[in-house]
Amino acid sequence: MSLPITLLGPVDYAPTAAAMQAFTEQRGPDTADALWICEHPPVYTQGLAGKADHILNPGSIPIVQTNRGGQVTYHGPGQVVAYPLIDLQRAGYYVKEYVYRIEEAVIRTLVHFGVTGHRVVGAPGIYVRLEDPFSHAALTGPTPAGDPFRGLGKIAALGIKVSRHCTYHGVALNVAMDLEPYSRINPCGYAGLKTVDLSTIGVCVAWPEAAQMLSQKLATYLTP
Numbered sequence: 001m002s003l004p005i006t007l008l009g010p011v012d013y014a015p016t017a018a019a020m021q022a023f024t025e026q027r028g029p030d031t032a033d034a035l036w037i038c039e040h041p042p043v044y045t046q047g048l049a050g051k052a053d054h055i056l057n058p059g060s061i062p063i064v065q066t067n068r069g070g071q072v073t074y075h076g077p078g079q080v081v082a083y084p085l086i087d088l089q090r091a092g093y094y095v096k097e098y099v100y101r102i103e104e105a106v107i108r109t110l111v112h113f114g115v116t117g118h119r120v121v122g123a124p125g126i127y128v129r130l131e132d133p134f135s136h137a138a139l140t141g142p143t144p145a146g147d148p149f150r151g152l153g154k155i156a157a158l159g160i161k162v163s164r165h166c167t168y169h170g171v172a173l174n175v176a177m178d179l180e181p182y183s184r185i186n187p188c189g190y191a192g193l194k195t196v197d198l199s200t201i202g203v204c205v206a207w208p209e210a211a212q213m214l215s216q217k218l219a220t221y222l223t224p
Helices: 013-026 095-112 180-184 207-222
Strands: 005-010 034-039 043-046 063-065 073-075 079-085 118-120 123-129 152-163 166-174
Touching: 005 207, 013 034, 013 063, 013 079, 013 166, 034 207, 079 207, 095 123, 095 152, 095 166, 095 207, 166 207
Parallel strands: 005 034, 043 063
Antiparallel strands: 034 079, 043 073, 079 166, 118 123, 123 152, 152 166
C-alpha cells in the first residue's frame, strides 16, 4: 500500500505542528498513514532537549518550542519539509529503522540529482562533502582531530516525535535557501557546523521538482 502524499505548499510552522500533533492524538488503529510536504516562512524550532545558548542571534526570526527530538534548527523558503505520519507498529519496524529509512530516502533523492549524501554516526541527518559533493567515496570516519564534520556540510536535518508508536515531525532538505540564518545558531547543537543547500553545491533544481522527488523516495522507503 503506497503512502498518500499531501502537498501543503507554503504554510506557517506552528499551526502545521499543531495539526500533526492533533492528527496523531486522534488517529486510531485503522487511520491511514500520511505524508505532508510543505515549506515554511523563516522560523527557528527548538527541540525538547534544546539548549537556549545554541540560539546565538535570532534577530527578527521567531523561535518556536516543539516536542520533537533534537536541538535548534532553521526552516525557511527554498527548503522541502516532509512530515511522515506513520503507525510504526502497523508498519512493522522500530524507531531506529524508521530514521534509517528516512535518511535513505534523502540519500536516494540526492543521488537523483547527482549528489552523494553521507550519514555521520551519532548525528542524525544527511551530509555532503563540501569540496566534492559528487564524489562516491565513502567517509572514512572521524578526522584525527576528532571532528566528525570536518569537510562536510549538512544538507538535510531530521527531528522526530513518536507517540503511541505513531510518528510526526520529520525531515527538511535544503534546496535553494538564504543560508545566512544558520549562522545565527549552532545548527542541531553543533557549533560551527556548516549548512549547505543544493544550490550552493551547484545543483539548480526548482522546489516543486525536489519536493516531488523527496516525496516519491519517502513513500517508497517508508512503505513496509
